[in-house]
Amino acid sequence: MGQAADTTGASVRARSAVRARSAVGASSGVGAKPAVGAQIAARAAGLRASVLRASVTRASNTLAGLAEAGRPGSGFAADGRAKNGAKNGAAGNGRAGNGRAGSAGNGRAGSAGNGRAGSAGNGRAGRSDHPRADRPRGRRAGTGPARGQRPQTSGAARTGPADGIPVALSTASVFPERTTDAFELAARLGYDGVEVMVTADPVSQDPDVLHRLAEYHGVPVLAVHAPCLLITQRVWGREPWAKLVRAADVAERLGASVVVVHPPFRWQREYAREFEIGLARAQAETPVRFAVENLYPLRARGTEVAAYAPHWNPVELDVEHVTLDLSHTAVSGSDALEMADDLGERLAHVHLADGTRPGLPDEHLAPGRGSQPCAELLEKLHGTGYRGMVVVEISTRRSLSPQERYADLEESLAFAREHLHAASAVG
Numbered sequence: 001m002g003q004a005a006d007t008t009g010a011s012v013r014a015r016s017a018v019r020a021r022s023a024v025g026a027s028s029g030v031g032a033k034p035a036v037g038a039q040i041a042a043r044a045a046g047l048r049a050s051v052l053r054a055s056v057t058r059a060s061n062t063l064a065g066l067a068e069a070g071r072p073g074s075g076f077a078a079d080g081r082a083k084n085g086a087k088n089g090a091a092g093n094g095r096a097g098n099g100r101a102g103s104a105g106n107g108r109a110g111s112a113g114n115g116r117a118g119s120a121g122n123g124r125a126g127r128s129d130h131p132r133a134d135r136p137r138g139r140r141a142g143t144g145p146a147r148g149q150r151p152q153t154s155g156a157a158r159t160g161p162a163d164g165i166p167v168a169l170s171t172a173s174v175f176p177e178r179t180t181d182a183f184e185l186a187a188r189l190g191y192d193g194v195e196v197m198v199t200a201d202p203v204s205q206d207p208d209v210l211h212r213l214a215e216y217h218g219v220p221v222l223a224v225h226a227p228c229l230l231i232t233q234r235v236w237g238r239e240p241w242a243k244l245v246r247a248a249d250v251a252e253r254l255g256a257s258v259v260v261v262h263p264p265f266r267w268q269r270e271y272a273r274e275f276e277i278g279l280a281r282a283q284a285e286t287p288v289r290f291a292v293e294n295l296y297p298l299r300a301r302g303t304e305v306a307a308y309a310p311h312w313n314p315v316e317l318d319v320e321h322v323t324l325d326l327s328h329t330a331v332s333g334s335d336a337l338e339m340a341d342d343l344g345e346r347l348a349h350v351h352l353a354d355g356t357r358p359g360l361p362d363e364h365l366a367p368g369r370g371s372q373p374c375a376e377l378l379e380k381l382h383g384t385g386y387r388g389m390v391v392v393e394i395s396t397r398r399s400l401s402p403q404e405r406y407a408d409l410e411e412s413l414a415f416a417r418e419h420l421h422a423a424s425a426v427g
Contacts, residue, residue: 164387165382165390166389167416168392169189169191169194169195169391170182170392171183171195171197171204172199172393174409177405179210180213183216185406185409189413191219191392191413194219194222196210196221196224196254198226200232205235207250207253207254223258223259224247224251224254224256224259225259228262240271241282244261244290245282248286248288258289258291258323259289261279263275263292263295263310264310265309269309272309275309276310276318276319279319280318280319291348292314292319293323293325293328293349294315294323294324296312296328296331297312299358314346315343321349322349323348323351324336324340324347324351324377326351326352326353326367326374326377327351327370328362329355330354330357330363330371332358336373347388351393352367352374352378352392352394352415352416353367353372354366354369354374355370356370357371364394366394366412366415367412378416378420379419390420392409394408396408396409
């Protein structure tokens with residue numbers, strides 16, 4: 001009986017212990033989980049704050065170093081993103097200190113004088129404090145100027161505008177490279193200036209950074225393309241008139257004479273309804289010329305759909321200045337020479353490109369590679385008293401290498417100069 005009592009007591013004690021362990025497990029499994037989750041969230045928030053502080057500090061140090069060095073173009077305010085880093089919440093989209101570029105904010109356009117494409121002789125060297133910053137790397141390592149010197153132009157060096165007509169490079173022509181690369185290439189190839197396509201690239205939107213780029217490379221901004229493409233609808237807000245006013249302000253600050261404008265999209269009904277009157281009103285407020293660009297209709301299964309209003313063809317619009325784009329004339333199936341004749345003195349700006357046939361895609365080929373009368377138009381300009389500029393706006397996004405892109409841009413410049421000079425010589 002004693003043994004039975006002991007056994008019964010042991011069983012009771014065992015069951016009590018099991019209940020106690022279950023109670024402890026339940027309390028820790030239910031009550032502790034929220035506490036642990038809160039601790040993890042707090043640590044994560046602290047870590048994010050630390051990373052942001054470190055990024056902002058690196059960006060500030062980079063800009064301070066550039067100011068101390070006294071190089072007006074070095075790093076170009078870290079490609080404009082170090083300057084806007086705090087605003088973007090990550091000191092330049094989180095690329096501060098990126099090993100590929102080391103620019104506190106961009107990673108591609110150079111910092112502390114070591115720009116991409118060898119603009120400081122170090123290819124993609126990155127920050128000066130990067131462990132491999134002294135090691136030449138990149139596609140054109142060692143071909144850039146020495147520290148503190150401006151890039152040298154190529155054999156097609158700037159010879160001055162042919163017959164007073166400057167040839168500029170659109171920053172869109174270097175895509176997927178960035179705005180900073182366009183300035184460097186324009187300087188190296190000998191273009192007379194650049195047309196800045198305002199895009200999501202912060203550099204293209206910042207007149208202060210653009211001014212520094214122009215001064216550093218010795219390449220002026222001659223025109224500004226307002227952000228009115230389908231892919232730039234949210235750049236500078238959604239209000240179209242505000243975009244035009246801001247584009248004109250940027251152009252005035254940079255000394256540019258033209259703002260390129262697209263006709264309104266059909267769904268922008270109020271803007272389209274007031275476009276001609278409103279543009280005339282805006283034109284009266286600025287010396288900068290708003291030049292409306294020819295676009296094209298969209299065609300589907302033989303049916304033409306008007307995507308722009310009041311019209312895709314500025315010949316049909318009551319506007320004072322017009323941009324004639326030769327890739328767009330290919331898409332619309334228009335006669336570029338006839339359009340130029342119809343426009344007369346309203347022709348204020350030319351986008352030099354080429355295309356092969358009506359309909360999309362909008363090819364923007366190098367001049368001479370399609371069916372458009374590129375040479376004939378350039379030679380015609382001399383006899384019409386044209387007072388605008390010619391802007392090379394070709395697509396190089398499918399180039400297989402940087403060298404191929406470089407060659408296409410060089411060829412396009414040579415094409416423009418050759419035919420502008422030919423017209424001048426005959427005249």
